[in-house]
Amino acid sequence: MAERLVWTPADGSPPLDLSDESAGFVWQAEGTRGLRSVVYSFTSQSYAGIDGDEVQAVRAEANHPSIGMLVRARNVDEFRARTRALVHALRPKAGPGTLTVTTEDGRARRLVCFYEGGAEGDESDETTMPGRWWKLILRLYAPMPWWLGDPQRVELGLGAPTTFFPIFPLVLSPSTIQGQFTVDLSDTDAPAYPVWTITGPGSSIELTNQTTGRSILVDTALGPGESMRIDTRPGARSVRRLVDSPEGPVPGELLTGALQGDPALWPLIAGVNRVTAALAGATADSRITGEFEPRYAGV
Template sequence: MPIFVRPSGAFPGVINPPPLDPLEVPSLSWTDAQGRMTLLSDWASGWVLQSGVRGLDMPGYDFYTDASPRIDGTALRGLRAQAREVFLPIALFDEDRAAFLARKRSFYRTLNPYLGFGTLTLTEVDGSFRTIEAYYVSGAEGDFGQDSSGLHWQTLGLTFSCPSPYWLGEPVHLEYGSGATGSFFPLLPVVVRDSQVLGATVIDNPGDASAFSVWTIHGPATSVVISNDTTGLRFSVTAPLSASDTLVVDTRERVQTAVLNGTTNWWPNLASDSDLWGLRPGLNNVSLTLVGTNSNTQVQLDYQPCFLTA
């Protein structure tokens, strides 16, 4: 039987204590698709994250290689980061049987994969955090052995599947335009001149992979071109926007939409050579060219940096 190692503070109840091996980690929580959050590393509230956590660091990779006759070795043709799994061994407990059953059943409802994707969040002691979208796969089927459960406690080895290999950092919001407020990016020399907004700026993506952004464009504008001069990619909006129009261009992979005023599909009004580019890791030289503007025209940029580790 594992050795019961208990953090400081009294255990809620003294009969048949769980064989806990608490893990010294930052705060780790699970939030389901309905917004119900469970802090899985909160001893005082009846949750202990134990040794054996896996999947918080580097993802796996698929490597595509070719071999040629009479040439030693192989040629690397491409690679792809795999979806990841996160394994969390936890213990949950309460002061009596009724309270324990209520806690367990309430938590299990949040694991229901039919609800949709949830979020795992790792928060450091300084308050910074990273998240990853996930859904429950296995581990809560029920093991009632001597070392895995008691009348008011149970240990679980939960497996979550994460479709993306990357942990997301804190959201970044930038605003551009002559009347921009809030997080206006000061390096951008955006001016309104001759009905045209011209701007060039450097955006630093601190992540480890390309970050695909959501662009929100508030009219008026007769045309819009947004370019990443570092990668040579751009997208263009060819239809005019009135002063009351708001266009949202979502470049995120597996999403990629252009929606006007929250309802109208604006995809046909993107130029045929448009590429919904992402911000590569590091510095990106970005240009905005908007024609037919006034002082109310504004462009907003929202993205989350993507990291290899939590």
């Protein structure tokens, strides 16, 4: 089939190409479900004497896609090795893996999910020929239902800014990083949550989404080479200084008390976002960097 499916195990072992026929793995349309859209649920209220319901909230349910698979081999030993490799790569106790679907035009989207079932084995004639082939349907569970697109990045500084689609920064002052840029997420289906890294020297960091009117202001100072991170991702929201380590910068002191603006730490909406960023007292070594992953309902 045209789309390539790759499973990346949670334990860091090599990815398993579920569409590599030379390795005996073939994914099939039969049994494959849930790749095109999430499922939505509604919270509603009805009132006496009023027709219909009032919708109060819409949410995307956890994703439960399934993948139809055929495992083939030339002999019993090869069959056992391939099925064992598949089951081992999928094991959920190692943590969530990542299913990556790549289309013919090279676009890739990723779903972080657990293997839920389907590879237990059915020895009936319709699903297997011992030592030769095995038909199965892998059932997956994604607590966070959205498919992630390629990571996007923007960097602002006093020198020439590095730009990445779809962002266009402007440097407006020789002593203050004060940029404005547009992030067009009109083709996405859910908000994206950026991680901002600010490298000093500088002070009074301000990030504003002009489209939504929400601002983040951190009233703190960074010395030369010092840095901090504003993480807006659900479950990881925080404002921290970064501390150098042999593995690179790691989160350090919480700066919650220095947060003057939006305590919820705003996201980028699924639409056009006009964003401004400012850092006072900057030099040529100062930087504001933003990174995020677009979110989609399906591949």
